[in-house]
Amino acid sequence: MSPLGRMTLYLGLMSSISFGGIPSVLPGIRDFVVMTNGWLTDRDFANFLALAQTIPGPNMILMMGLIGWKVAGFIGAIAGASATAVPPCTMYFIGYRLWDRFRDAAWQKIARASLAPLTFGLVVAGGTVMAQTADKSWVAIGISAAAAALLLATRLNPLWLLGAAGALGALGLV
């Protein structure tokens, strides 16, 4: 199979099993594109990751688009981004339709009552894990804590909080 075909297939497979988000399969993707196939250097991979995180928008889809671009140019970029987005989105769509159709079934009421608490915990945990990587200084920890507290205690638009934190960063204070 052509590199384009193999890459698309592999990324499609990885996105289909990426429970918890694409970062959970990132090490596997790195092995495949850098080590096994040599389509990218390790430095390319790191640069793409940093770049994708810098640019607003869906950063993992963008990252896979950049990998695809390196493998097969523009067509590769479309293929890489699609392989990352389309399988999970199809599953979300079908899954949600089924879930919504049976919303009054007794089993689903039990499932919903049981799984919602796990969702609450996982969202807080997701934020905590993000904070563990993002917060490299006391000021950063303070910003995270203040953002969480203000979101809980006020009706302030979260965009103001992101903007204010970006401004503190621009001043070199974080």
Place this chain on the structure above:
Amino acid sequence: MPPSVESEAPPLARASLRALFYEFLKISLLGFGGGIALARRAVVERRRWLSDTDFVDALTLCQFMPGPNVVGIAVCVGTKTRGLAGALTAFAGFAAVPGAIGFTLALLYLGQTQIPLVQNILSGISAAAAGLMIGTGLRLLRPHRRDPRIITFAALAFGGLAIAKFQLLLLLLVLAPLSVAATVITGAKPR
């Protein structure tokens, strides 16, 4: 802006495709990892497309499925409000259009990722985004704070992922059956 109510369900509003596109475009471009916070704010509080319960429902489903979860929120909200057309529109706003813009920017900036000012701004934003996500989780939990079963399982999920660092799938495979058992045994009243 209408006052938002946490316990009572306000009447839900109908979503236009244009508004779906615009809201998810905004969440995508301005979210920086805090997408769940912005999505809840827009979808539940400001636009009133979904109730808080529906939002948690969509979020739960996304947690249990593979893929980029926030894109999942966009697809689910689009599906709930406007069916397939809504799902495609929300996806276009959240992923397709910003992805295309981002790709163009990336090719322009390739090789100069270490611009110090951008890095500095990002370190501030990502700290806030992390805090917003924590705050959103706590906010979703707040109406249930007197329910020991819910608090216990939320704490177990939090501890398993953030402190013990279990794999998400493994954690869910262990906690989900236990949580179902606790719901059945305590006879918890489903929402």
